[in-house]
């Protein structure tokens with residue numbers, strides 16, 4: 001009554017106003033009750049991208065088929081593989097445009113051996129990363145792995161041991177990094193490839209399409225006007241090493257990558273390598289921040305794979321960043337914030 005009085009007037013003039021606000025509240029409550037629970041509701045509503053449907057991602061346990069595979073592998077997942085980069089030499093100089101990658105695997109292997117099973121096309125392998133490009137898989141260590149048409153300048157190579165489902169081994173020594181300089185170098189208008197023609201780096205232009213509303217997109221506007229041809233979901237970009245300090249905290253993006261189809265598309269694993277940085281849940285001071293399609297930031301506080309379920313078909317942007325306890329990006333040559341485009345076909 002008192003509030004009505006405050007709004008002014010007698011009961012006759014108040015009644016229509018009361019009905020109006022009452023109806024408004026009822027409609028509002030009903031409307032919000034009909035909204036699907038969606039963490040990304042705020043971002044999708046204002047996004048300029050046209051999402052075909054809303055996507056609600058949840059963290060789920062390691063899928064049963066992987067758990068079963070681990071059982072079949074015996075002790076392999078407790079192995080502590082140690083890699084050594086024999087070539088290219090750390091801080092070495094290579095004349096020409098071909099860089100031979102030679103690795104030595106040792107350590108407590110417990111049966112771990114990189115090899116592609118011809119029947120399934122799967123097997124243990126090494127992830128090989130040139131600069132901050134998507135990794136390429138290296139299966140047969142007794143066969144040389146060659147980088148061809150590497151451009152002139154400074155580059156980094158990162159390698160680490162991986163399982164058939166691309167989850168990395170996280171023991172000390174599994175990861176190695178080497179910086180090297182190429183003199184002469186290849187044709188910068190053509191991609192850097194392996195000897196089998198797998199693209200390690202598209203030297204010509206920035207990765208095609210960055211539909212995320214990233215404010216720094218404009219910075220790429222001076223990249224080549226001709227877009228890079230599609231390369232089977234591999235999000236390749238101009239490759240040059242940042243000024244990476246191997247003694248400083250370093251986040252190496254590994255997964256997800258490329259195209260995910262059918263049952264492989266749900267859940268999808270986020271996996272990375274961490275050097276010189278311990279996450280909060282592991283007794284350290286750092287966090288890994290991720291966001292999907294420019295949406296709400298989430299945190300990974302233990303160094304282990306994160307399985308996300310609920311992807312919808314289409315292209316998605318996956319961003320991984322290494323941040324300190326205040327949420328500030330920890331820079332290391334530009335490598336600690338990486339965005340990859342993946343394709344989901346369900």
Ligand SMILES: [Cu+2]
Pocket residue numbers: 125127137162163164165166167
């Ligand atoms: Cu892999």
